[in-house]
Every structure is written in structure tokens, then in C-alpha cells.
Amino acid sequence: MKHEDSPHTHHNHNDCIDTALDTAEILCAQQGQRLTKVRRRALELIWESHRPLGAYQLLAKLAEEGFNSAPPTVYRALDFLLGAGLIHKVESMNAYLGCAHADKAHKGYFLICDECHNVMEFDYQDIHAALIEKATHQGFELRAETIELTGLCAKCKAKPAGASA
Amino acid sequence: MKHEDSPHTHHNHNDCIDTALDTAEILCAQQGQRLTKVRRRALELIWESHRPLGAYQLLAKLAEEGFNSAPPTVYRALDFLLGAGLIHKVESMNAYLGCAHADKAHKGYFLICDECHNVMEFDYQDIHAALIEKATHQGFELRAETIELTGLCAKCKAKPAGASA
DNA sequence: TATAATTTTGTTATGATATAACAACTAAAA
DNA sequence: TTTTAGTTGTTATATCATAACAAAATTATA
Ligand SMILES: [Zn+2]
Ligand SMILES: [Zn+2]
Ligand SMILES: [Zn+2]
Ligand SMILES: [Zn+2]
Numbered sequence: 001m002k003h004e005d006s007p008h009t010h011h012n013h014n015d016c017i018d019t020a021l022d023t024a025e026i027l028c029a030q031q032g033q034r035l036t037k038v039r040r041r042a043l044e045l046i047w048e049s050h051r052p053l054g055a056y057q058l059l060a061k062l063a064e065e066g067f068n069s070a071p072p073t074v075y076r077a078l079d080f081l082l083g084a085g086l087i088h089k090v091e092s093m094n095a096y097l098g099c100a101h102a103d104k105a106h107k108g109y110f111l112i113c114d115e116c117h118n119v120m121e122f123d124y125q126d127i128h129a130a131l132i133e134k135a136t137h138q139g140f141e142l143r144a145e146t147i148e149l150t151g152l153c154a155k156c157k158a159k160p161a162g163a164s165a
Numbered sequence: 166m167k168h169e170d171s172p173h174t175h176h177n178h179n180d181c182i183d184t185a186l187d188t189a190e191i192l193c194a195q196q197g198q199r200l201t202k203v204r205r206r207a208l209e210l211i212w213e214s215h216r217p218l219g220a221y222q223l224l225a226k227l228a229e230e231g232f233n234s235a236p237p238t239v240y241r242a243l244d245f246l247l248g249a250g251l252i253h254k255v256e257s258m259n260a261y262l263g264c265a266h267a268d269k270a271h272k273g274y275f276l277i278c279d280e281c282h283n284v285m286e287f288d289y290q291d292i293h294a295a296l297i298e299k300a301t302h303q304g305f306e307l308r309a310e311t312i313e314l315t316g317l318c319a320k321c322k323a324k325p326a327g328a329s330a
Numbered sequence: 331t332a333t334a335a336t337t338t339t340g341t342t343a344t345g346a347t348a349t350a351a352c353a354a355c356t357a358a359a360a
Numbered sequence: 361t362t363t364t365a366g367t368t369g370t371t372a373t374a375t376c377a378t379a380a381c382a383a384a385a386t387t388a389t390a
Contacts, residue, residue, distance in 0.1 A: 034337080034338080034386085036338070036339090038338095038339080054375085054376080055375095055376065055377075056375070056376070068339070068340060068341085070340070070341065070342080071376085071377070071378080072339085072340085072341085072377090072378075072379090073339075073340080075376095075377065075378075076338080076339080091256045091257045091311065091313070092256045092311050094347095094375085094376060094377095111300060111303065111305050113305075114308065120303070122299065122303070124295070124299055126295060127292065127295055127296065127299075130289070130291060130292055130295070131292065131312075131314060134287065134289055134292070135276060135314055135316065138276065138285070138287070138319065139318070139319030139322065140276050140278075140314070140316055140317070140318055140319060141316045141317040141322055142314055142315075142316045143279065143315055143316035143317070144314070144315045144316070145312075145313075145314050145315075146256065146257050146311060146312070146313040146314075146315075147296075147310075147311070147312055148256070148310075148311040149296060149300055149305070149307055149309070149310050149311075150307075150308055150309045150310075150311075151300065151305055151306045151307040151308035151309065152305070152306040152308070153304070153305055154303065154304030154305060157304065157306055199357085199366080199367080201367070201368090203367095203368080219346085219347080220346095220347065220348075221346070221347075233368070233369060233370085235369075235370065235371080236347085236348070236349080237348090237349075237350090237368085237369085237370085238368075238369080240347095240348065240349075241367080241368080259346085259347060259348095259376095
């Protein structure tokens, strides 16, 4: 699994979105889960943002489109999408990000730029294996991993401070 | 650096607290920082809890003792202590934990038990080195690391579910 | 198809975490 | 001693998340 493309990288993001939604439909169907209108649209809206989206930002967008605008609406959709592995939560940002590899079981490891707030998901089996070993060695049964690295992305390092992408 | 003792391990926790406060005094003095009454007491209260303490839990304790009871009081103290490296924030819990090794520069890596909510800090230079290398390889300048592993601690694995320590 | 069971959504209220802004005070420096 | 920088007090508000229960829609069963 390799998904380390920068959000800056030139690409047709509509393709990303389409692929993600197709994958979501398939995965939900396989698992007997219902990708309802609001869930589907929530996922799409998250994907339309390259950067992680906050729950209330998402709620505002949904409200604009006539969906119910109370918080439980968005948190239920987020819970569903998280449970289905279609999105990740970035704990240190309280924000949500579409996962491009929902069909492959994996942990969400992130590189988060302090300057432009773009987030890159990366995969690192060596890290995962080492963490498992470390935890097991201490008699700890590992269930979830939050790996969030913050700093300055390559683009922002090359730019004068403040000029975020 | 080795600080992998379980909070369950029998020990005189008053010694931990005393040591932590002594270290804090020394570090602050060295850096020309002022460990004021409220900051010192906040650190002490955090240390008195083996488990990470929420900001408002801490605020309540401070208020009981006659300190100002508005949120900025506690968040200012927390900011100070975080900045001085005397405590860590556990992002996935929104809670704060005393660091037993404030005198040694290090990243806070945690093992968090879903059952008893105890948190063990662990150190793993290999992981740190690997993450640095990974980030650098992508042109990313790494500044901070959030490594939070959740699951079931050894004690809780050995116990019937629900009987948290 | 009718009915029941299950899941999803609507709605209101509240809880939990964190910061902005500005005034008052205090300690340190000049 | 005046200035300066740092700290604390105070009020208000922003931001993130869940509880509880009613209504509607979907799915399963009779
Ligand atoms: Zn992913
Ligand atoms: Zn950047
Ligand atoms: Zn530490
Ligand atoms: Zn435990």
C-alpha cells in the first residue's frame, strides 16, 4: 500500500472523489451497511476538501444543502464513516479526512503541516510492526494507533512563512 | 531513558511527586521561567493523579483551594507546563499527564488502556529514528510527534471486563 | 400485504473542551 | 523609582461532542 501523494500534487481530484465514493458503495454493500444520502454526501464533502474537515464545517455544508443542521446529524454520519474505515479522525486537529485506501485494513498515520494544514497519510509497515512488538512485549494488547507527526511540509519549507497553500 | 513502570506498580507515589516538583523548580530556574504558585500546584495536582487529568478536573481542584476558577487560569498553567516539557497532553483523551523525564528532551509516546484508562509513557528511540527518517525522506521537517497506542493493558487483560483498576 | 422489528433521522437540550479580549496586578529591569 | 515585561483576574464566547427521546423509513417476518 502506497498513498503518499501530496495533496499539492497535480491531479484531477474529482477522480479521487469518484473512486472513493465507488469504493464506499462497494464496501458498504459487501458489509450489509447502508450508505444513506446524508452519509454519502458527508463522505463526498469530506473528500472535496483536501484538508481535514471539522465536524461543524461539515455540518454547515450539509445544512446549506437542506440536510438537518443539528450536530447529531453530522456526528452520526462521521461515526458511520469512521466505523466503516472510510475516513480517519486526526485527533490533534479534531478533524476528519477521507481515506484513499479504505479497502485495505491499515492504521492512519499522518504528516500534518503546521503552516498550510495539509495532511498526508502515509503507510509504514515497519513502524506498525515495531509498535506491535513493543506493546506485546509489555503485555499490552494493541487495538488502535494514533500516529500524528506535525511540522513543516516540503512546499511550506520552500516558501516564505505565512504564505500557506 | 527508561520510564516504562506501570502506574500499577507498587511505589511511593509521594516520592514521584516530590521528585517531579524538584525537577520542575530546577528546570524553571535554569531557563529563567517562573514556577508560580498556581503553576506549581497545577503540576502537583496532575502528578497526584496517576491517570491523565482533564483541564476542567484540574480547574475544579484548583478552585477548591481558592485559586481563580475561570478556564483561562487552568489553560494558562497547562500551556506553561507543556511549554516547559513538564507535562504531556494526551491528544486522544484531551487530558494531561506529568512527565517523569522532563529533564531529558524526548517525545511523549503513550500506551493507553481502554479499560482502566491508565497511561504508560514509553520511550523508543528506534521508532523516533524511523519516523525522523521517514519524514525527512518526504522533505518534511518534523517538529512534534503524537504517538498514542490504545488497547488493553496487561492487568486488565488478566481481569474480567468492567473491573477497572 | 400487513405487521413487527430494526435502523435511521429529527429535535431539543446540554455537556465538555478551549480561546479572545482587556483590565488589574506583580515582579523584574532600567 | 519609573518603566517594562510577565502574570493573573474577569467576562464572554467559540468550538467540539453527546444524551435522550420522538418520528420516520427501511427491512424482516408472518
Ligand atoms: Zn487511510
Ligand atoms: Zn505546508
Ligand atoms: Zn515524558
Ligand atoms: Zn488497564
